[in-house]
Amino acid sequence: xxxxxxxxxxxxxxxxxxxxxxxxxxxxxxxxxxxxxxxxxxxxxxxxxxxxxxxxxxxxxxxxxxxxxxxxxxxxxxxxxxxxxxxxxxxxxxxxxxxxxxxxxxxxxxxxxxxxxxxxxxxxxxxxxxxxxxxxxxxxxxxxxxxxxxxxxxxxxxxxxxxxxxxxxxxxxxxxxxxxxxxxxxxxxxxxxxxxxxxxxxxxxxxxxxxxxxxxxxxxxxxxxxxxxxxxxxxxxxxxxxxxxxxxxxxxxxxxxxxxxxx
Amino acid sequence: xxxxxxxxxxxxxxxxxxxxxxxxxxxxxxxxxxxxxxxxxxxxxxxxxxxxxxxxxxxxxxxxxxxxxxxxxxxxxxxxxxxxxxxxxxxxxxxxxxxxxxxxxxxxxxxxxxxxxxxxxxxxxxxxxxxxxxxxxxxxxxxxxxxxxxxxxxxxxxxxxxxxxxxxxxxxxxxxxxxxxxxxxxxxxxxxxxxxxxxxxxxxxxxxxxxxxxxxxxxxxxxxxxxxxxxxxxxxxxxxxxxxxxxxxxxxxxxxxxxxxxx
Numbered sequence: 001x002x003x004x005x006x007x008x009x010x011x012x013x014x015x016x017x018x019x020x021x022x023x024x025x026x027x028x029x030x031x032x033x034x035x036x037x038x039x040x041x042x043x044x045x046x047x048x049x050x051x052x053x054x055x056x057x058x059x060x061x062x063x064x065x066x067x068x069x070x071x072x073x074x075x076x077x078x079x080x081x082x083x084x085x086x087x088x089x090x091x092x093x094x095x096x097x098x099x100x101x102x103x104x105x106x107x108x109x110x111x112x113x114x115x116x117x118x119x120x121x122x123x124x125x126x127x128x129x130x131x132x133x134x135x136x137x138x139x140x141x142x143x144x145x146x147x148x149x150x151x152x153x154x155x156x157x158x159x160x161x162x163x164x165x166x167x168x169x170x171x172x173x174x175x176x177x178x179x180x181x182x183x184x185x186x187x188x189x190x191x192x193x194x195x196x197x198x199x200x201x202x203x204x205x206x207x208x209x210x211x212x213x214x215x216x217x218x219x220x221x222x223x224x225x226x227x228x229x230x231x232x233x234x235x236x237x238x239x240x241x242x243x244x245x246x247x248x249x250x251x252x253x254x255x256x257x258x259x260x261x262x263x
Numbered sequence: 264x265x266x267x268x269x270x271x272x273x274x275x276x277x278x279x280x281x282x283x284x285x286x287x288x289x290x291x292x293x294x295x296x297x298x299x300x301x302x303x304x305x306x307x308x309x310x311x312x313x314x315x316x317x318x319x320x321x322x323x324x325x326x327x328x329x330x331x332x333x334x335x336x337x338x339x340x341x342x343x344x345x346x347x348x349x350x351x352x353x354x355x356x357x358x359x360x361x362x363x364x365x366x367x368x369x370x371x372x373x374x375x376x377x378x379x380x381x382x383x384x385x386x387x388x389x390x391x392x393x394x395x396x397x398x399x400x401x402x403x404x405x406x407x408x409x410x411x412x413x414x415x416x417x418x419x420x421x422x423x424x425x426x427x428x429x430x431x432x433x434x435x436x437x438x439x440x441x442x443x444x445x446x447x448x449x450x451x452x453x454x455x456x457x458x459x460x461x462x463x464x465x466x467x468x469x470x471x472x473x474x475x476x477x478x479x480x481x482x483x484x485x486x487x488x489x490x491x492x493x494x495x496x497x498x499x500x501x502x503x504x505x506x507x508x509x510x511x512x513x514x515x516x517x518x519x520x521x522x523x524x525x526x
Contacts, residue, residue: 046312050312053327054337074317182526262447262452263445
């Protein structure tokens with residue numbers, strides 16, 4: 001499902017708040033950082049913050065809230081995390097208990113919001129550099145794979161690294177490695193290139209998440225650390241309570257993608 | 264005081280452990296990351312970790328220990344933080360109570376070690392690029408200044424950003440901005456260039472820390488976020504208990520500087 005673009009991320013957040021925007025957010029606010037969402041109780045927040053510090057490629061934090069405060073002024077004007085994401089998932093003991101467009105009724109004074117960078121930002125940089133992004137061409141979700149590479153554990157959080165894959169010609173793969181490396185806060189450069197079996201992927205045609213995409217003759221698969229990693233790691237730790245975004249329905253921030261380029 | 268180079272960072276750590284190495288660590292283990300040290304009780308660790316996340320330019324974390332564990336396997340082989348730094352400072356309620364070469368007697372089960380990247384790494388990259396580093400030429404400490412730029416507060420930690428300064432010709436300043444940007448985990452690219460008064464520095468000849476250096480005709484001052492920022496921020500919050508390294512006597516890690524280059 002494709003939605004039209006809003007003039008600003010704030011306009012899109014207000015549309016989400018009022019219930020008008022209830023759709024995946026690709027291209028909803030072009031040029032601005034979108035983020036994966038993990039809302040956890042304070043007693044898990046230190047372990048999760050440390051997990052993100054130790055695994056900056058899959059878990060690049062773009063913002064962390066104050067304890068219990070639903071507002072995120074560092075990420076956007078008037079941003080209320082209880083209402084401004086188009087769709088949420090509410091989890092109890094690792095089980096999905098609700099998928100809703102507003103989590104005000106679930107809010108607690110001990111919750112901490114973690115916003116984690118998303119590949120939409122570096123895909124925009126790839127497209128701007130004239131590089132093809134196959135799943136965008138094919139209008140499907142990016143293929144994602146659980147790999148044999150372990151994340152660095154922190155407290156109650158551990159698990160395998162998930163990688164997303166984009167097929168490219170060798171020449172484009174080199175350029176994509178350069179272009180995306182400039183954006184460490186949205187996963188940065190690739191983690192693997194070529195033979196999928198070297199990172200424990202048995203069948204490139206059967207992703208663990210998302211959709212398979214065509215790999216054309218002469219192309220090689222290029223793998224990036226994926227924002228699904230923190231979600232799968234949180235799910236595996238089965239916290240008593242947790243809120244995430246629904247896949248594809250991201251948090252829209254006021255941060256321009258171009259601000260993330262470090263060089 | 265200048266010391267000779269050891270063949271490996273581990274050899275240098277063993278020398279510090281035995282008391283043979285009790286000197287500033289510039290050039291003690293060339294090619295490897297050296298780190299600023301902050302050891303804090305667990306009840307302050309979440310706020311400090313969040314402070315570092317919100318202020319990655321002055322506080323680029325290269326490693327965080329487990330609670331109470333003096334070993335830091337992510338940073339070095341057999342690295343015991345109680346003995347392996349050449350000299351420590353022990354603080355109580357913001358006051359310096361001891362300067363020692365071993366903190367075993369002060370160790371507690373609730374302590375968390377934070378290792379923060381240091382400009383030695385990017386200065387090595389500057390020298391390798393043929394750029395001059397004035398305070399190295401002049402055999403003195405780098406000049407550092409408290410600025411009018413505020414850090415982003417987190418819990419009990421807040422305060423002004425401290426910047427270090429290196430004078431360069433305009434051409435070299437441009438190249439230095441490019442070369443150092445590749446190393447975000449050791450402060451990254453400059454934060455300011457040119458007129459010191461724009462960041463609240465009244466007299467460039469009178470640094471707040473370190474030594475003044477010569478600015479030659481045609482040169483401009485170039486300012487980087489400085490690892491003294493976290494130390495000054497911790498000092499201002501006056502925690503009941505805290506251990507840091509003595510200035511210049513850094514933690515020597517096994518991480519090659521070249522590993523930090525993100526592109």
